[in-house]
Amino acid sequence: MAFAPPSTATEAVFTDAEHATTPAMTALRLVPPQITAIPTCRHPLLGGTSVGITWTWIANDPPYSTMTTANAQWSIGGGAWQTRTTTGTGPYTTSFPVSVLEGVLGSLLGTTYTIRMRTAWTTPGGVIWTSPSVSTVTVIVPALLGAQTCTPANGT
Numbered sequence: 695m696a697f698a699p700p701s702t703a704t705e706a707v708f709t710d711a712e713h714a715t716t717p718a719m720t721a722l723r724l725v726p727p728q729i730t731a732i733p734t735c736r737h738p739l740l741g742g743t744s745v746g747i748t749w750t751w752i753a754n755d756p757p758y759s760t761m762t763t764a765n766a767q768w769s770i771g772g773g774a775w776q777t778r779t780t781t782g783t784g785p786y787t788t789s790f791p792v793s794v795l796e797g798v799l800g801s802l803l804g805t806t807y808t809i810r811m812r813t814a815w816t817t818p819g820g821v822i823w824t825s826p827s828v829s830t831v832t833v834i835v836p837a838l839l840g841a842q843t844c845t846p847a848n849g850t
Contacts, residue, residue: 724813724825725752726849727766730785735844738792738835745790745809745844747831748782757815763788767814767824771807775814804837812849825849 727749734746749766751758763780768788780788790809813825827849834843 722757722823724757724815724823726812726825726827726829727786728752728848729811729829729831729846732831732844732846733787734789735833735842737839737842739839741792743789744792744842745831745833746787747790747809747811747846748785748787749811749829750785761813761815765814767812769810769812769828771809775812804835804840806832806834808832 728751729747729749731748732746733748734743736742736744738744751761753759763786764777766777766780766786766788767775768778769775770790778788778790780786809831810828811830812828815823817823829849830847832845832847834845836842
C-alpha cells in the first residue's frame, strides 16, 4: 500500500485590476408566447379555419422587443417545429385551416391533439435558443358534428 503526503492549502488571489473584476452577466430564460384568446374553435367538417390562436410576447423588453412572429414556432400533434403565417402587430393571431390539420384528424370518430408553441431566438453570437417550456392548446374533436373544444395552457 502506498501513502501520499498530506495535501496543503493553496491560496489564489488576483492582483491586477484586469483579472480582479468580472464583467456584468445577465441570465436569460426564454418564455414561450402567451395565449390570450382562442377566437376560432370549430369542427373541421365545417371547413375553413378549425383553430385560431391569439397570442403575445410575455414582455416588451429585450429580447422580446426584437422578436417577430418568425420567433414563434409551432408543432401540431407532435410534428416538427415550424413557423406559421400570422396576422396582427401584437397581439397576433395564428390560424390553423383544416388542410394543415388533416394529418392529426384522421377519422370521423373523433380525436384529440395538441398544438404546441415555443419561442426560438438567435443570440447576437449566432446561437439558437428555444424556450424550455411550451404554451399549448389541446383540441378535442368529437365524432361527426359535436362541439369541438380548445383548451389553452400557457407555459412559463
